[in-house]
Amino acid sequence: MSRLDSVIRRLTAQRDCLGWAVDHAPEGQFLDIGLGNGRTYHHLSEIAPERDIWSIDRAMKAHPSSIPPKELYLEGEAVAMIEDLAERVGQTISLAHYDLGIGVPEKDRPLADAVGNVLHNILAPGALIVTNAKFEGFEMLPTPDGVPEGRYFIQRA
Template structure:
């Protein structure tokens, strides 16, 4: 099997992310609860979330805000700093309420990805609502969570879906 280029890898990840987001939007329709975005980046995914989930509070966590001007989160819901500090600080407010979490923190550094995946897997479970959906660009070792098959349009290994225990 031929290896894929970085361009193809990025394309497949974005296509898979979009397919997973569409799946998640349908899964959480009619369920109350906030959304969490780990990793604002340039704000593209956040912009997609707010356009499709305009009635939801979307809490965004990142070290710094480098989002495009038209992709800025509500300052009251933007939590800057180390996610290992900022997310636990809101745990009591979010505990058991989050219906959708997107962890988009992966990089091209495999060792760092293992650390980041372990951090996400440690921080997300306490805030997730029963049956809530976790999406990630990295495989997450989420104890007790069910791995969800990817929807049509998503390529295996490009994005990952999990469901919190009911």
């Protein structure tokens, strides 16, 4: 499979998993970990306009159409920013999307594990996480039809 086909499959899986999770998330706020260009943040804002959506990145590089409000954006390293968010909002996040890493599982594992460890401090009971890596200590849920096995994950706190 070409890398172009592969990225199309990954982004389709990401969109379909986020859509399912938005429909099934309990009450609460959302969090996008890895704002980047802001595509997933923008998508979440469109499909869940009634939710507050926090976002985190170590540097602002979002497209002008996808810049979150200042008060819901945390700039810095993901683990430290999640710890900061825990102090601000406690366990009120009902959907967290994790989109960090370079796509090389053995290199991405330590960061995913470190983020997984602190995520529990902000997640509401029954919160959903949508991720590009399996997280330890969360219940694995089935992904929507058509999402290739292992491409994207939905887990419950």
